[in-house]
Every structure is written in C-alpha cells, then in structure tokens.
Amino acid sequence: MTTTTKFKSWRVQEQGGEYTGSEQTVSTSDLPANEVLIKVSHSSLNYKDALSASGNKGVTRNFPHTPGIDAAGEVIESASGEPVVGSKVIVTGYDLGMNTDGGFGEYVRVPASWCVALPQGWNGRTAMIYGTAGLTAGLCVQKLLQMGASPEQGKVAVSGASGAVGSVAVELLSKLGFDVVAISGKQDHADELKALGASEVVGREALAAEKKPMLKPVFANAVDTVGGQPLAELLKQIQPGGSVSCCGLVAGPQLETTVLPFILRGVNLLGVDSVEIPLADKAAVWKKFAGEWACPKTEASARDIGRGQLDGALRAFLKGESSGKIVLDHAL
Ligand SMILES: NC(=O)c1ccc[n+]([C@@H]2O[C@H](COP(=O)([O-])OP(=O)(O)OC[C@H]3O[C@@H](n4cnc5c(N)ncnc54)[C@H](OP(=O)(O)O)[C@@H]3O)[C@@H](O)[C@H]2O)c1
Known part of the structure; x- marks a missing residue:
C-alpha cells in the first residue's frame, strides 16, 4: 500500500528569470509515479547539479525542481521484484535530478531499472563520496x-x-x-x-x-x-x-x-558517459571502488554539508572554485 509522507527538499524556484533554491516541505505524493520509493540518506554534489540549480534548461526544463543527480538510501516501497523493500541502493544519472526530482530531497521515486545494490561494506555516505x-x-x-x-x-x-x-x-x-x-x-x-x-x-x-x-x-x-x-x-x-x-x-x-x-x-x-550507460556497467565500477579501486584519501578528505549549505557550495562549482568531494547528508 502506498503511504503519503511529508519530507524536506531543497527546491529551486524560477521567478522572473532568477533561480533560487531553498528548503521546502513537500509530500511523497508530489513525486513522479515510478516503481521504487527511496528514503535518501545522502547525495553528492556535482557540476551538473549547479547547472540545474542555476536554471540551465539543457539540464532541467521545468521549475520548481529538486536537483541532485545522485542518491543513496533505503527502499521504502517497491512495485517491482527488485530492489526489495529494506534494501540499500545507489541511484546515479539517467534522469535523476534533471527532470525527475533528485537527491537534494529526503525521498526520491525512480524506476527500478535505475537502482544498483549498495556494494558490501559500504554505507550511503561512502557511495556518495564517490557519486557520479x-x-x-x-x-x-x-x-x-x-x-x-x-x-x-x-x-x-x-x-x-x-x-x-x-x-x-x-x-x-x-x-x-x-x-x-x-x-x-x-x-x-x-x-x-x-x-x-x-x-x-x-x-x-x-x-x-x-x-x-x-x-x-x-x-x-x-x-x-x-x-x-x-x-x-x-x-x-x-x-x-x-x-x-x-x-x-x-x-x-x-x-x-x-x-x-x-x-x-x-x-x-x-x-566517457556515466549517465545513460547500462546499469550493469555502473555496478561493475561501484564494485571496483568498493574493492581494489578504493580511494582511502578521497574517502578521508570528503566534506559533509547539510541542505542549508547547498546554495554556496553549488555557486562555487559555477565559479570553478569547488574542490574535492562534497557529500550532502540529510541528517545534518
Ligand atoms: N560525462 C559524464 O558522464 C560526466 C559525469 C560527471 C561530470 N561530468 C562533467 O565533468 C566536468 C567536471 O565535473 P566536476 O563535477 O568534477 O566539476 P568540478 O568539481 O567543478 O571540477 C571541474 C574543475 O575544472 C577546473 N576548471 C573549472 N573551470 C575551468 C575553466 N574555465 N578552464 C579550465 N579548467 C577549469 C577546476 O579545477 P582546477 O582549479 O583544479 O583547474 C574545477 O575544479 C563537468 O563538465 C561535468 O559536467 C561529466
């Protein structure tokens, strides 16, 4: 049975050609009618998120919109055999955060075919340190x-x-x-x-x-x-x-x-395209990063921010001033 839950989301509004992001309370009933509802623990910041948040129509056509091309979290509802409720998944790319509300909200609803199982030994934060x-x-x-x-x-x-x-x-x-x-x-x-x-x-x-x-x-x-x-x-x-x-x-x-x-x-x-490639190709690279390709220095140096710091962090991307890996933690 589908339940309706209110949650926090960093939404970008368009007004007179200006784009402004702020925290809003929305509902899971506002999310698109896809198969898998995920409670997002973490997202990751990417240059493309900064383009979406600044109104780049090549990335996001319609506003208000929740950016976040990456999400990691737990499956809450699944209208598909896989992934099962309670499992931990990663979603990156495809349309997430472009014209499908993305990981800067506490929930996303996506097609089952976008979900990769979180590799053994990882939590959502580790996955989002790497992100897209x-x-x-x-x-x-x-x-x-x-x-x-x-x-x-x-x-x-x-x-x-x-x-x-x-x-x-x-x-x-x-x-x-x-x-x-x-x-x-x-x-x-x-x-x-x-x-x-x-x-x-x-x-x-x-x-x-x-x-x-x-x-x-x-x-x-x-x-x-x-x-x-x-x-x-x-x-x-x-x-x-x-x-x-x-x-x-x-x-x-x-x-x-x-x-x-x-x-x-x-x-x-x-x-190199990381967005539209087959899910199995993404899963193979995730598996490598969780094993022989692990980057401990990147993992140790990643910065965590909360939704309240998204605006400044995204602006730094557009100025070429961002550095390293930035993780959005919805608990902060
Ligand atoms: N093909 C795909 O699937 C895919 C996936 C992810 C990202 N991307 C693309 O990859 C690019 C990098 O993404 P990112 O998330 O790493 O962005 P990022 O964190 O902003 O990194 C880009 C870096 O490029 C340098 N830079 C910025 N402006 C520059 C300029 N005008 N001229 C020369 N160098 C400049 C800066 O590094 P320094 O200060 O160190 O020079 C900046 O930190 C973006 O274009 C993004 O859209 C593509």
Missing part, C-alpha cells in the same frame, strides 16, 4: 586501461585535477602505479593534489592556447574533465598511440582541433 563524479573518474580510467594504457608508457595528465571528477582520477591513477601530472588552476591546492598521489602539479597555463598544431609529446595518456580549448591543447601533447578520456565541458563544449594528433600520432580521444 567518482563513477565518471572510474569510467575514464577504465577506458584508458582498455586502450592498453600502462604506467611504463609515461606520465598521465589529469585536467581540472582539484575538481570532483579530477581528484578521484588523480588518486585512482596513482594507486594503479601511474605517474600523475595534475593540471590545476588552484596552486593553493598543490599539496592536497600531491597527497592524493600526483607526482607533479602544474598550472592551467600548461594547456594555454598555442598556434602550433602539434607540440612536444609530454604525456602518454590523459583524463580530461574540462573540454574546450584546454582539451585541444592536451591532444597536441599526447605521445604516439596515447589516449585521452574526455568527460567534461567546464571550459566549454566546443573542440577546435586539427586531425593532426589523430593521423600523425595515432592519438585516441575516448568519450
């Missing part, structure tokens, strides 16, 4: 490994290194034995990036615009989280046969490049 950003970092690294990337080939670059995706990529690559060069605009975060495993931290000027179509190949492989012109410059600096996993667009969605890195050096540009 960690999942994406894992997928970026997995693609490099599938292309044959190995530590012996040389340095691996990570752009946007202090960000949510970048910081997990730095720790994971370092853990796997790679010599990681963190590219970051935050020189005051150099020590933190080194503590995560970067052997070198260089400024964003390493990817400043150059007229030359090709540059000295200094990186064997790379994870790029920023896109735009820095990605075009990164491609010019990849060694023959190397690969770049590309997942983000904080520096812009346009990629103006020549074909030269591809046809003269056989460089591979690997697209």
Whole structure:
C-alpha cells in the first residue's frame, strides 16, 4: 500500500528569470509515479547539479525542481521484484535530478531499472563520496586501461585535477602505479593534489592556447574533465598511440582541433558517459571502488554539508572554485 509522507527538499524556484533554491516541505505524493520509493540518506554534489540549480534548461526544463543527480538510501516501497523493500541502493544519472526530482530531497521515486545494490561494506555516505563524479573518474580510467594504457608508457595528465571528477582520477591513477601530472588552476591546492598521489602539479597555463598544431609529446595518456580549448591543447601533447578520456565541458563544449594528433600520432580521444550507460556497467565500477579501486584519501578528505549549505557550495562549482568531494547528508 502506498503511504503519503511529508519530507524536506531543497527546491529551486524560477521567478522572473532568477533561480533560487531553498528548503521546502513537500509530500511523497508530489513525486513522479515510478516503481521504487527511496528514503535518501545522502547525495553528492556535482557540476551538473549547479547547472540545474542555476536554471540551465539543457539540464532541467521545468521549475520548481529538486536537483541532485545522485542518491543513496533505503527502499521504502517497491512495485517491482527488485530492489526489495529494506534494501540499500545507489541511484546515479539517467534522469535523476534533471527532470525527475533528485537527491537534494529526503525521498526520491525512480524506476527500478535505475537502482544498483549498495556494494558490501559500504554505507550511503561512502557511495556518495564517490557519486557520479567518482563513477565518471572510474569510467575514464577504465577506458584508458582498455586502450592498453600502462604506467611504463609515461606520465598521465589529469585536467581540472582539484575538481570532483579530477581528484578521484588523480588518486585512482596513482594507486594503479601511474605517474600523475595534475593540471590545476588552484596552486593553493598543490599539496592536497600531491597527497592524493600526483607526482607533479602544474598550472592551467600548461594547456594555454598555442598556434602550433602539434607540440612536444609530454604525456602518454590523459583524463580530461574540462573540454574546450584546454582539451585541444592536451591532444597536441599526447605521445604516439596515447589516449585521452574526455568527460567534461567546464571550459566549454566546443573542440577546435586539427586531425593532426589523430593521423600523425595515432592519438585516441575516448568519450566517457556515466549517465545513460547500462546499469550493469555502473555496478561493475561501484564494485571496483568498493574493492581494489578504493580511494582511502578521497574517502578521508570528503566534506559533509547539510541542505542549508547547498546554495554556496553549488555557486562555487559555477565559479570553478569547488574542490574535492562534497557529500550532502540529510541528517545534518
Ligand atoms: N560525462 C559524464 O558522464 C560526466 C559525469 C560527471 C561530470 N561530468 C562533467 O565533468 C566536468 C567536471 O565535473 P566536476 O563535477 O568534477 O566539476 P568540478 O568539481 O567543478 O571540477 C571541474 C574543475 O575544472 C577546473 N576548471 C573549472 N573551470 C575551468 C575553466 N574555465 N578552464 C579550465 N579548467 C577549469 C577546476 O579545477 P582546477 O582549479 O583544479 O583547474 C574545477 O575544479 C563537468 O563538465 C561535468 O559536467 C561529466
């Protein structure tokens, strides 16, 4: 039987072209008619949540809306065989937090096909330390490994290194034995990036615009989280046969490049999507993070915030000032 429960949610309202988020009391009867009602213990902050909260119509078309592309919690009602009531699940991506009310509310109602069982040994907070950003970092690294990337080939670059995706990529690559060069605009975060495993931290000027179509190949492989012109410059600096996993667009969605890195050096540009991929592919990466890919430094350095701190934390993403992993704890 379906019951109606009142709960707290961080809702974004639109008024005269301005978007404002605030805590509201809503009801489970306001949630979409999907199969699985989840009581969310934790969510995770992502750049995309900041886009949704600031009215980016490519992410969220209609307001009022509850952002939060990630959620972890307990199944309260299930109109499907799996997941069963009482089980703990993770939901990331698909439409959650875009046009389906997301994890910044204490409850979400989603299709059963979006729910992954929480890996053994994890709680909701651990899952949300990684969140979509960690999942994406894992997928970026997995693609490099599938292309044959190995530590012996040389340095691996990570752009946007202090960000949510970048910081997990730095720790994971370092853990796997790679010599990681963190590219970051935050020189005051150099020590933190080194503590995560970067052997070198260089400024964003390493990817400043150059007229030359090709540059000295200094990186064997790379994870790029920023896109735009820095990605075009990164491609010019990849060694023959190397690969770049590309997942983000904080520096812009346009990629103006020549074909030269591809046809003269056989460089591979690997697209990474963590949102619409099959659930089994997400589950495989979660299992790795709960086992041999665990990133203890990321886990230890994550920051917890309550709904009252969401506004400031999301604004920092839009200014490129956010760093590391931020967890929303609904109990705070
Ligand atoms: N494909 C997918 O499925 C997927 C999944 C998750 C995220 N993403 C995308 O990946 C990107 C990163 O997400 P995130 O959550 O890690 O965001 P984030 O925490 O804001 O990190 C992005 C980092 O990029 C750097 N940066 C910001 N603005 C920049 C600019 N104008 N030029 C160059 N560097 C800049 C900053 O790091 P430094 O100060 O260290 O340089 C910033 O911390 C976003 O575009 C997001 O939408 C895609």
